[in-house]
Amino acid sequence: MKIAVLGGDGFCGWPTALHLSDQGHDVHVIDNLSRRWIDAELGVQSLTPMDSIQERVRIWKKVTGRTIEFHKIDLAKQYDRLRLWLSEERPDAIIHFAEQRAAPYSMKSDSHKVYTVDNNVRGTHNLLAAMAETGIDAHLVHLGTMGVYGYSSVGAPIPEGYLDVEIDTPSGKKGQEILYPTKPGSVYHMTKSLDQILFQFYAQNDGLRITDLHQGIVWGTHTEQTKRHEQLINRFDYDGDYGTVLNRFLIQAAIGYPLTVHGTGGQTRAFIHIQDTVRCIELALGDAPERGDRVRIFNQMTETRRVRDLAELVAKLSGAEIAYLPNPRKEAAENDLIVDNKQFLALGLEPTTLAEGLLEEVVEVAKRYEHRIDRKRIPAVSGWTKDLAARAEKDPEGNRIRSVS
């Protein structure tokens, strides 16, 4: 298949491009390199030394003989270029990772909110409009987030995208299937809720074939392909904006810093290993919807953990301590999260668990690149509202810990 990997220079996109290229597909990476610009804006860098996309693609060719083409296109700002590329190249499948993906970054200031909405909504809509316009019949696989669901408020497991409900009507109760009601918790998550409605419309009006993967937090660094050469290594974000909670714990452990838990740590999150991410995408590609089908939605996660349990797991592996800080996010202190992921299991996914995989991360990533850690970048300071931002900034314990670094 000819496959376009949009956002193929990013954390999930790069190993996906390698995995699919390795399987013999003709892979094209499209990326505007905005994530590298954001690194520059924030003054942060990947823990792992990451080469340019052009260099990485060159190494891949050297190691495997396979070609991955790179095209610099901005999905949000270069509609005409995107449309031209699609109509000339006519890919069989398009995997869409190309969005601003950090919740804290999306809440940093009004201009970050505006950027995130503009970039993500325009990018996704431009893609859909161009697919409809060119009439290509590619299968679109999009990376969504578990965050569109909010949390399972009524105690039932979160189903895969659609929910069966009963409605009172004049002629008695009637059953109906609806998109799971969305309750996004940040501007970033909100853009994924908007994406869902875009997909629903274009699937219905234009018969586009779309799969939306509601993904949990991705952890892990290496996949079978990224391990093949040092210069193929994946990025590892640990800063307060892009570093996920687990990555920040790993880094704190590596430098002998207490693991900073926000709030009570009672927030439950869903996780998946990067190796399973690339495998899920392969599985989703092999199970494409037909023209006219509704959007296919999968929950792409393999386990859920409370943040404090995760901290304990890392503490046990590394000997680190745990420190509790105020939460800059507007969210419930404690929440449950029960998630259905039957579809991927049925297709043959065999999950890597945190219990199995974490030690490798501690040793082969965090410890190995310890000398590249900039301690000042670890704390999360983006507040969800001005009050919460001020509190995170002023908090004495936060300062104490920051001053340790």
Added chain:
Amino acid sequence: MKIAVLGGDGFCGWPTALHLSDQGHDVHVIDNLSRRWIDAELGVQSLTPMDSIQERVRIWKKVTGRTIEFHKIDLAKQYDRLRLWLSEERPDAIIHFAEQRAAPYSMKSDSHKVYTVDNNVRGTHNLLAAMAETGIDAHLVHLGTMGVYGYSSVGAPIPEGYLDVEIDTPSGKKGQEILYPTKPGSVYHMTKSLDQILFQFYAQNDGLRITDLHQGIVWGTHTEQTKRHEQLINRFDYDGDYGTVLNRFLIQAAIGYPLTVHGTGGQTRAFIHIQDTVRCIELALGDAPERGDRVRIFNQMTETRRVRDLAELVAKLSGAEIAYLPNPRKEAAENDLIVDNKQFLALGLEPTTLAEGLLEEVVEVAKRYEHRIDRKRIPAVSGWTKDLAARAEKDPEGNRIRSVS
């Protein structure tokens, strides 16, 4: 109150600005005049001779002594200007009409789809981000559409925004209130579905006070204020993109042309008179939500009619014939639409009905300005898909009728 009327140069915005100014409010119109540029793009103009906003505001001052200020700001493209204006002027209420509002225009081509999404989503999100950032406590009243609902599929009346459902949980059925599941039928309607999610988020995260008015098709031209001077007259769109079905019937009747019904005419639509629109906005302003409340949603319509019944009503008043053409929209041939509008009735709205008000439109608007009608502009040719567009273009009956004109 100091009230900002965003989109105050438009069909609903202008009479609203006059109505509120007449009641003694300090009214500021914000508009980028894009609707006038679209007139130029399409080569169409209002049936009624409409002066510039600057001139209309001057006449209003002359007639009433009241000042309406006009500010040319693009909500979607001038975030910083918008934010500055809000932080300096600190309005008590903001009424948001400033969106591209024609479904056929939104479906004309890929670039019209892209424009509609960019303009509407960015505009609304910029406004919300600026309100949160400046910390002003204005009540935001937004004009949504009945079209976010799709149609009442299970035969229950469409409630005002929220729906009570029952969900199966491990501990039995549980009731929950959700946003009515959205099923927009065009890119334009889709942007209003996206707006809803933006509102939900900013009400929840930032405590913004928001009312969303899901409006039916607005008909009628005059309000008490627009009648006071010839140069205060409201716009009247009759072209295939911006002219609503009723306006096109009126124009066809005025020139002795058959009333063109798309499909069987079994589609049911909701309607409201422009005088009731301005009154509803006054009522919604008087009934503002508190900080922390969920978004308040009203159905702003007063009656529903099947398109063919509407055609018959106009035919009876004018002696016109009816012609049936293929439908360029992707929609069910026949549908019911039962809508709840208890909230506005409870607040004291006394609707103007089509049966009462239509004759005035036939005589005082359509007949009076008959000499300004450009017959070539009446047919609706935007197709919802390429196939439907080709059919509308080629259809022999459509051509016969177009060639009559």
